[in-house]
Amino acid sequence: MITKIDNQIALFRDEFDKVRTEIGKVIVGNEEVIDGTLVSLLSKGHVLLEGIPGVGKTKIVSTVADVLQLKFSRIQFTPDLMPGDVVGSDIMHETDTGEKHLSFQKGPIFTNILLADEINRATPKTQSALLEAMQERSVTVGVTTHQLKPPFFVLATQNPVEMEGTYPLPEAQLDRFFYKLRIKYPESEHMHEIMNRTTTSTEPIARTVLDRDQIVEMRETARNVPIAPSIQDYAIRLTLATNPGNAHTHPLTEKYVRFGASPRGTQALVVGSKVNALVNGRVHVACKDIRSYFLPAFRHRILLNFEGEADRVDPDDILETIMNDILEPQK
Amino acid sequence: MPSLGWLQTLSDYAPWQEECRVYISREVGRTTNEISVVKSADGRSRESSRVRSILKKIDRRVHLIYCSDLLAKVICTTLGISLFFQINGILFPVESPPLRVLIVGSMLFYICFAIKPIFEKNRLNRTAGLTDELADLSDEIKTAYWFVRNPMESAWIDLQLRRAAKSLDKLKLEELFPFKISRWFGGVFILGGLGTGLSLIPNETPLFLREMDPETSFSEIENQIADLQSSLEGDVETFLDESDFEGLERLLEDLKGDEILNEELLMELQQAEEILNEEIFGMDALTQELVQLSQEFSESQKLSDFANSLGEMDLTSAAQKLREMSENLANMDPSVLNELEQELQSQEFSESFSAEELLDALDEAGTALAQDQISKAEGSLTEAAEALDAMAQNQSLDEALNEASMSMQALSQEISQRANNSSMTPDGQMESGAAGSASDEVTKSSGGDPGDGSGPAGNSTGTPSEVAELELGEATTLEVQLSLEIIDEQFMEEYSDPQNLFQGASQKQLSDLQFYEIGGLTEYSNASALDVETVFWQYSDLVKNYFLGIRPLRKNDNKN
Numbered sequence: 108m109i110t111k112i113d114n115q116i117a118l119f120r121d122e123f124d125k126v127r128t129e130i131g132k133v134i135v136g137n138e139e140v141i142d143g144t145l146v147s148l149l150s151k152g153h154v155l156l157e158g159i160p161g162v163g164k165t166k167i168v169s170t171v172a173d174v175l176q177l178k179f180s181r182i183q184f185t186p187d188l189m190p191g192d193v194v195g196s197d198i199m200h201e202t203d204t205g206e207k208h209l210s211f212q213k214g215p216i217f218t219n220i221l222l223a224d225e226i227n228r229a230t231p232k233t234q235s236a237l238l239e240a241m242q243e244r245s246v247t248v249g250v251t252t253h254q255l256k257p258p259f260f261v262l263a264t265q266n267p268v269e270m271e272g273t274y275p276l277p278e279a280q281l282d283r284f285f286y287k288l289r290i291k292y293p294e295s296e297h298m299h300e301i302m303n304r305t306t307t308s309t310e311p312i313a314r315t316v317l318d319r320d321q322i323v324e325m326r327e328t329a330r331n332v333p334i335a336p337s338i339q340d341y342a343i344r345l346t347l348a349t350n351p352g353n354a355h356t357h358p359l360t361e362k363y364v365r366f367g368a369s370p371r372g373t374q375a376l377v378v379g380s381k382v383n384a385l386v387n388g389r390v391h392v393a394c395k396d397i398r399s400y401f402l403p404a405f406r407h408r409i410l411l412n413f414e415g416e417a418d419r420v421d422p423d424d425i426l427e428t429i430m431n432d433i434l435e436p437q438k
Numbered sequence: 439m440p441s442l443g444w445l446q447t448l449s450d451y452a453p454w455q456e457e458c459r460v461y462i463s464r465e466v467g468r469t470t471n472e473i474s475v476v477k478s479a480d481g482r483s484r485e486s487s488r489v490r491s492i493l494k495k496i497d498r499r500v501h502l503i504y505c506s507d508l509l510a511k512v513i514c515t516t517l518g519i520s521l522f523f524q525i526n527g528i529l530f531p532v533e534s535p536p537l538r539v540l541i542v543g544s545m546l547f548y549i550c551f552a553i554k555p556i557f558e559k560n561r562l563n564r565t566a567g568l569t570d571e572l573a574d575l576s577d578e579i580k581t582a583y584w585f586v587r588n589p590m591e592s593a594w595i596d597l598q599l600r601r602a603a604k605s606l607d608k609l610k611l612e613e614l615f616p617f618k619i620s621r622w623f624g625g626v627f628i629l630g631g632l633g634t635g636l637s638l639i640p641n642e643t644p645l646f647l648r649e650m651d652p653e654t655s656f657s658e659i660e661n662q663i664a665d666l667q668s669s670l671e672g673d674v675e676t677f678l679d680e681s682d683f684e685g686l687e688r689l690l691e692d693l694k695g696d697e698i699l700n701e702e703l704l705m706e707l708q709q710a711e712e713i714l715n716e717e718i719f720g721m722d723a724l725t726q727e728l729v730q731l732s733q734e735f736s737e738s739q740k741l742s743d744f745a746n747s748l749g750e751m752d753l754t755s756a757a758q759k760l761r762e763m764s765e766n767l768a769n770m771d772p773s774v775l776n777e778l779e780q781e782l783q784s785q786e787f788s789e790s791f792s793a794e795e796l797l798d799a800l801d802e803a804g805t806a807l808a809q810d811q812i813s814k815a816e817g818s819l820t821e822a823a824e825a826l827d828a829m830a831q832n833q834s835l836d837e838a839l840n841e842a843s844m845s846m847q848a849l850s851q852e853i854s855q856r857a858n859n860s861s862m863t864p865d866g867q868m869e870s871g872a873a874g875s876a877s878d879e880v881t882k883s884s885g886g887d888p889g890d891g892s893g894p895a896g897n898s899t900g901t902p903s904e905v906a907e908l909e910l911g912e913a914t915t916l917e918v919q920l921s922l923e924i925i926d927e928q929f930m931e932e933y934s935d936p937q938n939l940f941q942g943a944s945q946k947q948l949s950d951l952q953f954y955e956i957g958g959l960t961e962y963s964n965a966s967a968l969d970v971e972t973v974f975w976q977y978s979d980l981v982k983n984y985f986l987g988i989r990p991l992r993k994n995d996n997k998n
Contacts, residue, residue, distance in 0.1 A: 108593040109600065333594050335581040390598045393576035413989070417982035436567070436580070 112390070115328050119385050122317055122325065123149075126174050129313040133170045134163060135304065136297040143288045143403050144171055144262070146386070149325050150378040152285020153241050153261035155226075155276075155407060162290045164264040168222045176318040177219035177258065184229035186272065190236035194246045211248060216240050217255060219319065223263035227273045234280055237261065241283040258322050278366070278410060285375045286400065287407035332381040334392040337436040339377060342397050346373045348429045349409060357429045363415030364425065368408040375404040394435040402426050485599040486586040490562070492606040493583060497565040499615045505552045510622035516544040517629035524636050569606075572614050578602050711846040724829065725751060731796075738781040740774065753830035757823040764819035767812050779807035795825040 123145065130141050140156070144167065147154045156164045172179035182193060195214030201207050215221065216237070226234060240246050244255045263284070265276075281287075293301060304311055347355035350367030360367060380396035387396075402423055409422040523534035555561060566583040569575065582602030585595050732748035735741040744763070747756035767775070782804030799822035806815035 109597045112593055112597050331594050333581070333585070333590075333592060333598060335577070335584040336588075337580065337584060338577060387576075389576060389578070390594055390601060391578060391581040393578070393581075395576055413985060414982065417978065417985070419978075 112331075116385060116388065116390060119325055119328050120388055122321060123386050125316045129174045129316050130167075130170050132311045133173075133304075133313050134167055135300045136293050137163070137167065137290060140167060140288045140290055141171075142386070143286050143400065144168075146379050146382045146400065147285045148175075148258070148260050148322070149329050149382045150285060150375070151258070151326055152375060152379070153263070153283060155281070155284040155287045156262065156264045156290060157267050157287060158264075158290030159268055159292070160266055162292060164290055165222065165224055167290070168220075168262040168264070170313050171262070172220045172222070173313045174316055175220065175322065176315045177260075177322070179220045179222070180215035180218035181222040181224060182215050183224050184226050184233070186228060186230060186274075188229045188233045190233050193233060193236045194240070194248060197249060211251065211253065213253070214246075216246060217253070219256065219258055219260060221259070221261045223261055225265060226263040227265040227276055229274065231274055231277060234274065234276060238280060238283060258319065258326070281407045282369055282371055284407060285379070286403035288403050289406075329382045329385055330378070332384050332390060332392060334377060334381065338392050338394060338397065341394055341433070341436055342373055342376045342380070344433055345397065345401060345429065346370070346376070346405075348433055349405060349426070357425075357432060359425050359428050363411055363418070363420045364409055365412040365415075366410040368405045372405055372408045376400065379404060398430060401430055482589065482596050482599060485596070485603045486589065488603040489579070489582050489586050489599060489606060492603075492609075493562045493565050493569070493579070496569055496609075496611060496615065497561055499611060499617075500565060500568065501555060503615060503617060504555065506617070507620045507622065508551055509548060510620035510626060512544050512548045514622045514625040514629060516540055517626060517633060521629055521633050521636065524633060528636070528639060569609070569614070573605070573609055575605055578605055708850065711843055711850070728753075728829075735781070740778050741781055751833070753826050753833060757826035757830065760819050760823040760826065764816045764823070767807075767816050767819070775807055775812075779804055782807065796822050796829070799825055 126145060127138075127141060131138075134141060144154050144156075148171075156167065158164050169179075169181075182188070191214070193214050194216050195212050197209040198212045199207055200210045223237065240255060240259065241261055244257065244259050246253045246255065261284075266273075344355055346368050347353055348357040348367075349360055349364065349372075350356060351361050351364055376397060377392070379400040380392045383396040383399055384390070384392045405426055406422045409425065411420060411422065415425075520537060520540055523540075527534050558564075563580070563583055566579040569579045570577050573579075578598075579602055582599050585599060728748050728751065732745045735745035736749070738745065740763075744756055744759040747753075747759055770778075782800055799818045803815045803818035803822065806812070806818055
């Protein structure tokens with residue numbers, strides 16, 4: 108049994124590395140974003156990618172879809188997009204005998220990987236059409252609930268700069284995202300590499316290396332990684348530190364935060380850490396796994412109060428301070 | 439594993455072969471599962487005990503290193519304290535605690551802290567954390583030790599334990615937790631060397647250290663207070679008025695109190711010094727006259743001893759000599775008496791001689807001898823001796839008063855000096871606020887120019903009277919400009935009455951600095967104040983404070 112698990116772990120690492128390598132053939136730099144996206148995929152989570160236009164948000168998503176042998180759909184979110192355009196709707200059909208009946212026409216959400224491009228451009232009504240799909244993995248139209256086939260993975264993108272004509276995602280929607288990953292502007296050497304790869308006649312193509320069953324198996328493997336209660340307690344203490352009004356609240360939270368991370372955030376932190384532990388060849392979760400994905404898991408779950416907004420505080424700064432101040436167990 | 443071969447054999451011959459095969463496979467499967475569970479549990483306990491034993495080994499090693507380091511620290515600290523007392527003993531006349539007490543205290547401290555970790559709970563947990571940190575094992579041992587303490591049936595946990603045990607086996611403890619001499623032992627050697635060096639210095643207070651160290655100056659003051667006290671406790675007590683002496687005693691009590699550098703004390707010291715100076719007899723004139731008298735008698739054979747004592751100003755001895763002479767008069771030969779009479783009467787003293795009683799008595803003695811009235815002459819000589827005794831007493835009182843006066847003068851100088859030093863800036867310049875300090879007050883009260891009482895705002899280096907005459911020039915820096923305005927503000931006190939305030943010039947009109955009216959640079963009417971993108975950044979704080987001011991109170995606001 109132990110040998111079997113050992114093999115599973117080796118296989119997990121191997122497959123993860125393969126995916127990473129293939130994506131790396133197309134995407135330059137942004138290793139943290141790629142790792143975060145894959146960790147999120149293997150943790151049964153969804154990812155919100157944030158970055159200025161032109162840094163490769165959509166390219167990352169499409170490359171991930173290329174590498175995984177999964178069904179891929181893309182929805183360009185616009186203000187006039189309706190919920191029916193996302194989930195599908197009942198349409199009238201007429202049989203040869205002339206009988207008419209309603210049949211459900213599936214929307215683009217019935218896929219494995221869904222790219223919700225510029226999600227904050229759609230109205231809240233359309234945005235909320237994704238809520239049930241993201242959490243329950245099902246879509247209800249009328250009185251009928253349709254199950255989505257696993258794996259269902261939403262990769263949404265949004266532009267943080269251009270705020271004109273956008274609808275910021277509501278807290279409930281934001282909380283559905285496992286990680287919020289920020290794509291940084293590439294450095295000089297990365298820019299050179301991007302130019303070399305994309306301005307010639309042959310563009311690099313990523314091979315498909317992982318199929319649906321492998322992903323499902325990897326997801327199950329990751330959930331089995333044990334976590335010591337002291338490490339779990341560290342994750343919980345970090346979560347509580349982001350919430351005002353409790354014994355573990357950090358002073359900075361008390362000053363600038365209206366609402367902190369939810370228990371769903373802690374789940375994201377722990378599950379993501381388990382995947383990260385396996386990626387690093389460990390069969391246990393370490394504090395550094397928790398720390399690795401603390402910012403992506405919590406930055407969109409922190410709601411600043413007026414003082415925080417007025418002082419233009421970045422949630423990342425608060426989270427980094429909390430991470431530095433909350434001691435790891437036995438330290 | 440029990441043999442199941444008989445079941446297999448039975449199945450080959452039995453008519454109910456199929457049922458038997460099912461039964462066998464079920465039994466074999468169950469047994470195999472049971473065996474794998476037993477094996478798994480066995481393996482788990484083996485790995486657990488391995489992890490635990492290696493952790494204990496590491497813990498013992500860590501504890502030894504800790505004890506060695508603690509020992510070095512304790513020795514270093516003990517030597518440091520001992521050195522401190524040694525230096526303290528050189529600088530101040532303070533008695534240090536015996537070295538024995540220090541050593542015993544340090545040993546007790548060491549023993550307490552050395553055995554404390556042994557009784558701590560979760561020692562191995564801490565050791566596991568330390569091992570993880572030093573060997574960069576990413577919480578592997580910590581996690582494993584938790585599962586050792588809280589066993590669970592999971593193949594993943596078994597694998598984790600096995601990996602942790604392997605990692606622990608691979609650790610080179612000698613490299614990870616090396617036994618090395620603590621750096622603190624370097625400190626031990628340095629402090630030990632310093633201590634030895636200091637022990638060679640004689641334990642007397644070096645003067646230069648006393649002058650350099652402000653603490654020593656305080657002890658100097660204390661010594662002077664003690665001197666003053668001893669000088670006042672002598673004859674002065676009997677001589678001074680009761681009220682004056684009580685005043686001096688009160689002054690002594692104040693001096694011994696905490697507020698040594700009080701300006702009032704300095705004033706009191708000056709007053710007390712004046713009182714003592716008033717009471718001094720002025721023995722100088724009398725001394726000259728007595729020396730003159732001794733020179734007059736110096737050629738006399740009979741009165742040479744008396745003259746010598748007078749010349750040395752040993753008045754008590756001179757009085758004794760006269761008494762002896764008086765007692766021996768009856769036994770003297772007439773010729774000797776005649777000589778004495780001539781010697782006593784041959785002297786001519788000026789009329790302004792202040793030791794009138796002594797001269798009269800000597801003159802009377804000469805006259806009595808001339809008239810052969812020995813008993814009268816004896817009485818006159820005794821009177822002269824008593825006059826000398828009175829003079830001797832006055833002399834000692836004068837000396838005591840002088841001494842007390844000198845002590846007070848020295849003490850007030852010392853205190854003034856300290857007051858000056860304390861008001862000097864590190865550059866050696868007097869702070870502007872300290873222009874009217876204690877020393878100046880004392881100088882003024884002792885007859886100096888009282889001045890107008892307002893110290894200059896700038897630097898002050900001259901005497902108080904000179905400083906008072908200085909005129910304030912143009913300010914060259916903003917700080918001085920503002921200081922001048924603060925001084926000017928004192929004149930504004932006359933406008934404290936609201937009526938005067940409206941009639942007088944405003945602060946803006948009086949100020950030399952320019953005031954700027956802060957006007958609105960932007961219009962908020964078309965934009966939301968809450969929209970951070972449209973709030974002019976200079977007004978961000980203003981807007982924030984405004985909204986914080988008008989928001990409803992929260993629970994935490996009361997706490998803050």
